[in-house]
Amino acid sequence: MTASHAELRQFPVQDDCLLLGGITLTRLAERVGQTPFYAYERNHIQSRVALLRETLPPGLHLHYAIKANPMPALVQMMAPLVDGFDVASAGELRTALDTGMAPAGISFAGPGKRNSELRSAVAAGVVLHLESEDEMERVARIGELLGITPRVAVRVNPEFELKQAGMKMAGGARQFGVDAARVPAMLRKLGRLELDFQGFHLFCGAQNLSAKAICEAQRLCIELGLRLSEYAPAPVRMLNIGGGFGVPYFPGEKALDLPAVAAGLHEVAATLAAASPQTRLVLELGRYLVAEGGVYVCRVLERKLSHGQVFVITDGGLHHHLAASGNFGQVIRKNYPVAIGNRMLASPREVATVVGPLCTPLDMLADSMELARAEPGDYVVVFQSGAYGLSASPTAFLGHPPPLEVLV
Numbered sequence: 001m002t003a004s005h006a007e008l009r010q011f012p013v014q015d016d017c018l019l020l021g022g023i024t025l026t027r028l029a030e031r032v033g034q035t036p037f038y039a040y041e042r043n044h045i046q047s048r049v050a051l052l053r054e055t056l057p058p059g060l061h062l063h064y065a066i067k068a069n070p071m072p073a074l075v076q077m078m079a080p081l082v083d084g085f086d087v088a089s090a091g092e093l094r095t096a097l098d099t100g101m102a103p104a105g106i107s108f109a110g111p112g113k114r115n116s117e118l119r120s121a122v123a124a125g126v127v128l129h130l131e132s133e134d135e136m137e138r139v140a141r142i143g144e145l146l147g148i149t150p151r152v153a154v155r156v157n158p159e160f161e162l163k164q165a166g167m168k169m170a171g172g173a174r175q176f177g178v179d180a181a182r183v184p185a186m187l188r189k190l191g192r193l194e195l196d197f198q199g200f201h202l203f204c205g206a207q208n209l210s211a212k213a214i215c216e217a218q219r220l221c222i223e224l225g226l227r228l229s230e231y232a233p234a235p236v237r238m239l240n241i242g243g244g245f246g247v248p249y250f251p252g253e254k255a256l257d258l259p260a261v262a263a264g265l266h267e268v269a270a271t272l273a274a275a276s277p278q279t280r281l282v283l284e285l286g287r288y289l290v291a292e293g294g295v296y297v298c299r300v301l302e303r304k305l306s307h308g309q310v311f312v313i314t315d316g317g318l319h320h321h322l323a324a325s326g327n328f329g330q331v332i333r334k335n336y337p338v339a340i341g342n343r344m345l346a347s348p349r350e351v352a353t354v355v356g357p358l359c360t361p362l363d364m365l366a367d368s369m370e371l372a373r374a375e376p377g378d379y380v381v382v383f384q385s386g387a388y389g390l391s392a393s394p395t396a397f398l399g400h401p402p403p404l405e406v407l408v
């Protein structure tokens with residue numbers, strides 16, 4: 001017996017139909033006016049943030065990493081719920097500023113920031129997470145030119161890595177951040193420049209479902225942050241320890257044990273408060289806030305039998321949802337949770353392979369999965385799709401129309 005997907009309970013069912021934001025899927029599809037589309041549920045996202053607020057240490061600052069889902073309406077909804085935004089481009093910076101979020105709560109990370117991006121960021125007054133000494137010097141020159149003292153933090157590439165992360169982003173040779181061993185020398189230079197030093201940023205990796213690994217990484221981040229603070233040119237006001245909280249996508253994966261992660265965070269928050277009371281602890285989360293509240297919906301065009309195998313051919317696929325096709329960082333292709341959204345309970349079931357319209361075998365949304373028997377006109381729903389969906393997909397590939405996005 002192969003492992004199955006963790007049971008999804010985030011959306012109720014009414015009249016055999018998935019309910020999104022209290023609207024049946026068939027009615028929502030009429031409202032949207034086309035398939036395919038992405039739908040993100042306000043209620044789910046708000047509840048997720050509320051759960052974190054209840055569980056995590058009280059003084060902890062929660063940031064939303066916009067790259068997980070940059071839809072402007074969603075980011076706007078997030079603005080009053082979180083303490084800050086993390087952006088990674090001038091485009092995301094504009095989206096963040098448009099919400100009215102205070103610039104001091106916006107941080108800008110990412111290797112290879114262009115001078116035009118740095119100028120916008122300095123002019124806006126957001127916190128630049130410096131990824132190299134070269135960037136530090138460019139920011140200082142821009143500050144001088146504009147007559148503004150730039151707010152900066154140093155992104156550190158620690159020696160340790162985040163074990164069991166779906167995507168490792170620290171430890172060893174990396175394009176991200178400044179190697180921990182080089183940070184003391186960089187801080188000496190920073191102290192001589194006209195820069196407003198805020199603190200450190202450590203981001204070890206993403207999509208981690210192991211509470212133990214996350215707690216271990218967070219403890220190491222605090223230790224490293226405190227060690228480096230001895231070289232800081234000013235008191236460390238902010239320590240951003242990343243996040244990397246994962247969500248279950250594939251068969252056999254279980255939801256993150258949030259109470260266990262929170263227990264670890266209470267400990268590190270206490271350690272930090274005792275050693276450095278003026279330092280604000282920041283957690284930045286992307287997918288954990290938005291992935292599970294979103295679905296991708298496409299429509300069945302045709303059924304096809306080939307060598308006894310059922311293919312359900314849809315109007316959506318890889319060009320809209322690269323991650324669900326298995327081509328966004330997966331080593332071995334696995335199925336996202338998929339259902340026939342207007343046949344949630346009653347229909348007979350079959351094993352089928354769901355594909356899109358593209359002329360490539362990579363365009364697959366479900367491989368040999370047990371699903372309700374689908375007919376042309378039915379809706380295929382891909383769950384866990386609120387993060388790294390549309391904005392992480394090659395919409396121009398093959399020239400089909402793009403999907404719409406709605407917040408419900």
Ligand SMILES: *Cc1c(COP(=O)(O)O)cnc(C)c1O
Pocket residue numbers: 065067068086109203205206207242243244245284285286287288387
């Ligand atoms: C991508 C990224 C995040 C968000 O990661 P999630 O897996 O979506 O939580 C946070 N911080 C930085 C620096 C990132 O690059």
